Amino acid sequence: xxxxxxxxxxxxxxxxxxxxxxxxxxxxxxxxxxxxxxxxxxxxxxxxxxxxxxxxxxxxxxxxxxxxxxxxxxxxxxxxxxxxxxxxxxxxxxxxxxxxxxxxxxxxxxxxxxxxxxxxxxxxxxxxxxxxxxxxxxxxxxxxxxxxxxxxxxxxxxxxxxxxxxxxxxxx
Numbered sequence: 546x547x548x549x550x551x552x553x554x555x556x557x558x559x560x561x562x563x564x565x566x567x568x569x570x571x572x573x574x575x576x577x578x579x580x581x582x583x584x585x586x587x588x589x590x591x592x593x594x595x596x597x598x599x600x601x602x603x604x605x606x607x608x609x610x611x612x613x614x615x616x617x618x619x620x621x622x623x624x625x626x627x628x629x630x631x632x633x634x635x636x637x638x639x640x641x642x643x644x645x646x647x648x649x650x651x652x653x654x655x656x657x658x659x660x661x662x663x664x665x666x667x668x669x670x671x672x673x674x675x676x677x678x679x680x681x682x683x684x685x686x687x688x689x690x691x692x693x694x695x696x697x698x699x700x701x702x703x704x705x706x707x708x709x710x711x712x713x714x715x716x717x
Contacts, residue, residue: 546596547580547605552693554646556601559689560585561592569593586689586699602646612694615648619709624653626661632675639679643686651687655680656710 547553551563561582571577582592594601607615629635642654658680665672684703691702 552585552606553582553603554606554690555582555584555592555594555603557643557686558582558584558587558592559686560606560693564591566596567593585693586685604646606690607648607694609694609696611648612691615652616691616705616709618649619652619656619706622649622652622656624657624660626657626664628661635673635675636679639675639683643679643682648687648690651683651690652706654683655687655706658683659710 547563549563549565553561553563555561561584563580564583565581567579567581568576569579578596579593580596582594584590584592594603627635627638629638639654639658642650658676661676662672662680664670685699688699688702688706691697691705692699695702695705697705
């Protein structure tokens with residue numbers, strides 16, 4: 546059970562702070578305990594999550610040590626840009642990374658799409674909107690969790706990641 550003040554990674558929302566635990570009456574006098582989640586990076590928004598129902602993925606955020614280990618690992622991560630003419634299959638491929646809810650997979654996703662963007666820029670081709678959407682989503686979740694774990698801003702987390710991505714990544 547989470548406690549007030551805990552930071553959790555919640556579904557596709559990302560990092561949330563547990564701001565309370567409340568009891569509500571639902572379905573005719575049935576009392577249910579709910580977590581009150583406040584997403585860290587969304588204003589004026591709260592989420593009530595039943596304590597005993599796990600329909601949506603949630604876990605504690607990574608520790609500061611895990612965040613630093615992940616950042617140190619970034620230069621060694623080999624990725625490959627993924628191409629598919631069928632946008633539904635491209636989206637499905639990217640969703641597999643998001644659905645694991647693991648920071649390492651978010652790193653792999655964002656770096657592989659970043660590589661694809663570099664190739665598009667180098668060859669003067671258009672960068673796809675599906676690629677852009679998933680790169681932003683992956684970055685948002687990754688930078689948000691790293692920022693929370695390291696107690697820094699999302700911009701600073703992005704700078705930490707960028708500093709570890711080799712600037713001379715080969716363009717194929």
